[in-house]
Amino acid sequence: MKLKKFQAESMPEALTQIRAELGSDAVILHTKEITTGGWFGFFAKKRLEVTAALDPTTVTKSTSGRVSKGIEPMPDKQIPTQPIVEEQVWKPINPTTVHESDRNNQPEIIQQLDREFEKQEVSAEIRTQLKEELFGYWYSQPKEKRTTLAVYQHTRQWLKKHLQDVKMGSSLFERKYMVFAGPTGVGKTTTIAKLAAEATLKHDKKVAILTTDTYRIAAIEQLKTYASILHVPIDVVYSMEDFHEAATKYEDYDLILVDTAGRNFTHDFYLKELQKTVLLSEQASLYLVLSLTSKYSDMKAVITQFKQLPVYQLIFTKKDETTTFGALINACLDEKLGIAFLTNGQNVPDDVLHADEDVVVSAVMEGIVFDGSS
Ligand SMILES: Nc1nc2c(ncn2[C@@H]2O[C@H](COP(=O)(O)OP(=O)(O)OP(=O)(O)O)[C@@H](O)[C@H]2O)c(=O)[nH]1
Ligand SMILES: [Mg+2]
Known part of the structure; x- marks a missing residue:
């Protein structure tokens, strides 16, 4: 296909x-x-x-022997001007519809899809569940409907349905404090600059930035540059006392973005250090920022550590630098953490996307290639 x-x-x-x-x-x-x-x-x-x-399998001979077309030339007045919503919602399949004699007959298209999902680094657990689902789906359909396209669409629906179990997307003003933490160099500071721009320029809100990254002069300078372009105040926070002082100073602000130093968070020590300087109250959402260019096993180790803290959602960066997106699905389905934003480039303020089920499923499925011979 x-x-x-x-x-x-x-x-x-x-x-x-x-x-x-x-x-x-x-x-x-x-x-x-x-x-x-x-x-x-x-x-x-x-x-x-x-x-x-x-999809070669959807081209069927009609009774007249003519090949039926997916997109027939339509008279102009029939051409819809509004987007057509083709995607149906997922419907559960009755497991008894798989006949015993079909049990050992794995359709090639399902095996192909599984191999593609493996290349995308979707976890083995999710792939097993999906295969079982597609197997049931395949044999619940009349023979003429068992097509590559139908499997593809059912997979999309199934993934979207499961993504509804976690919180996808985030408005910028759900909580007053947005705290960004994560490994070194993933793009925390750049993402903060993008979101600060969105909050000030697009929503006209009062925004302040705090940084606990006191270790590197360059890190503070980088933030100050963005802050001065946006006319957003920035304070460096060395301790919990400083944090409380800043909270008072920015009491009447709409949004406070908190940058933190990149750390090797597989060490407990750094999580404790973070808790000592930033108040993770109900007013604060903690975003764990991860780069899609990292190995999933490394991301998983960081996620596991962060589960000690009240992580609100994940942010995945550097979508533009990879073609492997299984981490997005694994994080949501296996780790039960939703995704707030995705970033897809170095440009401030443009390269940030609000995550939703569609963006995530499309990222994983668009690179999939079928040989069309199912
Ligand atoms: N290609 C690409 N590069 C990005 C993206 N987001 C950030 N970067 C780049 O990644 C590099 C590191 O970005 P920073 O924002 O400084 O990362 P950080 O997480 O704050 O780094 P530390 O504070 O050192 O931990 C910079 O060169 C950014 O331009 C993205 O979505 N795509
Ligand atoms: Mg930084």
Whole structure:
């Protein structure tokens, strides 16, 4: 199955592009509205992003012997101008629908999908559950509906349904304090700058920045540069006493972003150090920031340590530097932690995304290649 994303001003334009590139047997998997260009919505343009697929197994002969098309040329007035929502919600499958004689017959498409998920570093536990789900799904369908496309779509629905068990996405003003902690160099300070810009420029809120990263002059200078561009005050906090003083000083502020020093958090010592300088009260959400370029086993070790603290959500950075996204699914399904934001580049303020089920599932599934011979 061949997958491709198209961007266009309108659905008719997208359909023209899709037909030209994938032919008229292509089907639309997914449509969403995106904003391109501009600066935080100012001067930005709304466009459609349409994911289409060409799946040889969905091309079926009709009774007249004619091949039925995924996207038939439509008279203009039938072309929808609004995005079509193709994605159905996941429905549970009755396990008794798998016949005993089918038990040992693993469809090739499910094995292929599993191999692709393994390449994406989705955990073995999740892959086992998914295989079981898809197996049940496959044999619950009439033969003509057992297609690559159907398996692909059912996988998306299943993943999205499970992601609803954790908190995805975050508004900037859920709690007054947002505390960012995580390993060295993952992008904590850069993410803070991006979010400070969003809160001040887009939402017109009063924002202050605190930093406990007192170890490196360069780290403070980096933050001061961003803060002065945004006209946001910044205070260095050396102790819990300083933290309380700053809290009083910024009592009437809407949002306080707290930067911390990158540490090897597999050592308990650094977690204690963090608790000594930052008050993790109910007013504060602690975000554990991780880079998607790290090995999942290393991320998992840090997540395990951080579970001693009230971690609110995760932030994954450097989405632009990898093609492996299993960590996103593993963190949500295995570690039961939601994702607030994803960052996808070094540009402040643009390269940050608010996470949702769609962004996460798309990241994992878009790179998947099927050989189309299922
Ligand atoms: N490609 C890419 N680079 C990023 C992203 N976010 C941050 N960076 C880069 O990563 C490097 C480290 O970023 P910082 O924000 O200083 O990381 P930090 O976690 O604050 O680092 P420490 O304070 O030293 O622990 C910088 O070069 C950033 O430009 C991202 O989403 N994608
Ligand atoms: Mg930093």
